[in-house]
Amino acid sequence: MLNSAGTVISAVTLAGGFAARAWFGDAVADGIWLLGVLPNVIAHTVTSVKSVFRKQAGVDLLALASVVVALSLGEFLVAAVISLMLASGRALEDYAQFRAQREMTALLRHAPRQAIRQEQGNWVSVGVSEVRPGDRLMVRHGDVLPVDGVLACAGDLDESALTGEATIQRRAAGEAVCSGVLNAGSVLEMVAHATESDSTFSGILRMVAAAQAERSPLTRLADRYALFFIVVALAVAGASWLWSGDALRVLAVLVVATPCPLILGVPVAVVSGLSRCASHGVLVKGGGAMERLARASILFFDKTGTLTRGTARLVEMASAPGEPVETPLRLAASLGQGSSHVISDALTMAARQRGVPLASPKGVKEQAGAGVEGIVDGCVVRMGSSDYVVGDATLPTWAGAIEQRIRIGGMSAVFVGGDGRLVGILALADAVREDTPRALRLLRREGLVRQAMLTGDRRDLAEALGTMLGIEEVYAAQSPAQKLARIRAARHDGVVIMAGDGVNDAPALAAADVGIAMGARGAASASEVADVVLMVDRLDRLADGVRIARRTLRIARQSAVLGMTLSLGAMLAAGAGALPPLAGAILQEAIDVVAILTALRAALPARQERKATLAPDVVGRLKAEHALLEPIMERIRVVADTLPTLNCEAAHSELLALNRSLSEVLVPHERRDDLHLYPEVAQLLGGEDPMAPLSGMHREIFRLTSGLEKAIAAMPQDGPSNEAVRQIQRSLYALEAVVRLHCAQEDELYHVLEKMEPKRA
Helix, strand or coil, rough: HHHHHHHHHHHHHHHCCCCCCHHCCCHHHHHHHHHHHHHHHHHHHHHHHHHHHHEEEEEEEEEHHHHHHHHHHHHHHHHHHHHHHHHHHHHHHHHHHHHCCCCCCCHHHHHCCCEEEHHHHHHHHEEECCCCCCCEEEEECCCECCCCEEEEEEEEEEEEEHCCCCEEEEEEECCEEECCHHHHHHHHEECCEEEECHHHHHHHHHHHHHHHHHCCCCCHHHHHHHHHHHHHHHHHHHHHHHCCCHHHHHHHHHHHHHHHHHHHHHHHHHHHHHHHHHHHCCCCCCCHHHHHHHHHCEEEEECCCCCEEEEEEEEEEECCCCCCCCCCHHHHHHHHHCCCHHHHHHHHHHHHHHHCCCCCCCCEEEECCEEEEEEEEEEEEEECHHHHCCCCCCCCHHHHHHHHHHCCCCCEEEEECCCCEEEEEEEEEEEEECCHHHHHHHHHHHHCEEEEEEECCCHHHHHHHHHHCCCEEEEEEEEEHHHHHHHHHHHCCCEEEEEECCHHHHHHHHHHCCEEECCCCCCCCCHHHEEEECCCCCCCCHHHHHHHHHHHHHHHHHHHHHHHHHHHHHHHHHHCCCCCCCHHHHHHHHHHHHCCCCCCCHHHHCCCCCCCCCCCCHHHHHHHHHHHHHHHHHHHEEEEHHHHHCHHHHHHHHHHHHHHHHHHHHHHHHHHHHHHHHHHHHHHHHHCCCCCHHHHHHHHHHHHHHHHHHHHCCCCCCCCCCCCCCHHHHHHHHHHHHHHHHHHHHHHHHCCCCCCCCCCC
């Protein structure tokens, strides 16, 4: 604000001085220029003195010296011009930095403020600060636990804000719970074991504040060139004085030596880079954050909500022998329409995406932490835990094997029963974002080779994800304090980026050199303490931000070096007496324009930035077709699993039905893509034949389906032989693996093309 006011004063008095010179003469004009110069001289003298005490040579020091010399020699116009450049450069820098004030307002808004306490048999609302250990508290659905304590009854808790684990946790009576956790089930009661100040959430607040306070501010980029430039300028000025003894020559040298290319060019480049990042959905909070982002060499990620979607997604279905494979999903999703649970929502969405017809449920009853019951098409349906669905009965052999596979795979199992018998099992998991593999590849290409995962999730889940994504450093079951310690230790090895989206990530984000928040869907507290906020729900935009930051820093240096080189030539001319002070000031303005125009390149896209895009309706159609392929892929696996157990007639019937799905749905889809879509995508991507690998997978799909068709056609009416069954099983497993991998690759590619910048006119 002060520098903006100084810029306005300098501009107004400079223009007023010219008007006064025309009307009233030089004396009045000099007085007006002096009035405009003095406030800036005082303000920047204070700044320069502070810089000297901090042992930092700032770019303002030489400019201030030239203003003082100009005033002492009566060159008020020259002083006014320099003062304007100095104030406007500072104002530009303030504009680039004003977003960098990191407040904890959102984090504080998340903190519970009221608690419901039992007093003489009545429930009374009190301030959280009034809660004492031993108080009995009631927590309603959707409320945050106010203090640390112990549950008086079982409850369903959403602990993702503290642990990062996406699934709802069932906690039994007597289990310890932490403040900041959300009650995702029915009303529960708890006994407080700590006051507000001693509870977990308050500890996180204190860690955030301490982490922010310990990180020292970065020296301005322009200041790094200042010492060299000051020494050169003073040397030329001193040589000029010794050579000629002319004070005006010294002033002329100082005028053209005024580091306006640094004062103006560098902030212009930074502001341009900030604007360019914003156009990509990357909000960078100031020039310091931009420079740290450009210099980063170490990258830490949270898992849930950052590398993964953070929401449950159906990944596998298994039905009881003799039941159609879609039956468990149809019953569960129909019943789920009457439930507000997140798992019910996930199942209903999955069914709609796959085109499964749903019925209206009746008499839906929800038992917190256990499951949901209701009537669907006259059938009493239950879904939830195994105990809730099958009771004390022993799980069938087929169900036990599937449950074990689901748990080994780190997924959650939802059991579905109808009229008292187990119908099927649905597996849900937190799926990897489509853009995560590409984002990690691009970030490695930008030099962020050391990549590590910090997560509160279980070790087996974290290590499985790390192996899949090629992340060698995996730190699981990490508390906010442990994450903070990891970040602090890594900062000794280089500039550290930390990307996260939850309250539990806030201390680590504040401690890192660059905190990256997933602002589109992440916790507001993470966005408040972060240096960079991804405003779109895409991790690969971080790679865009790093690339733009590095290019911005490179352009800022180029503009500074170019401006200083031109200024050095002007200094030599001024020292030789060929350039008087006022002409030097005008020439310096021309040099400033060159430096600013060079810096403005940071606002333009780089040559390698692609402008191609795939029409959103095309991507939507492809996603819908892939959703229709899911039941076919599941059917391939189910047939392969059950084929040895079927009698000859059933095996023949199942294989014929599967072959019809392959020949009528799967193969035509892949042929359409190969003949019509891939040429269009190849043209957008450029290069000789960019779609060759994916097209090659089409060839493999066609080979496998053709082989299956021939094997089924050659099969006798009484069913396949044992050897034929083994051969068909191998082909089915291979086909499922190839189709799933192929669809995942296409999803990633189309997701990228859908979100790229549209072509410019």
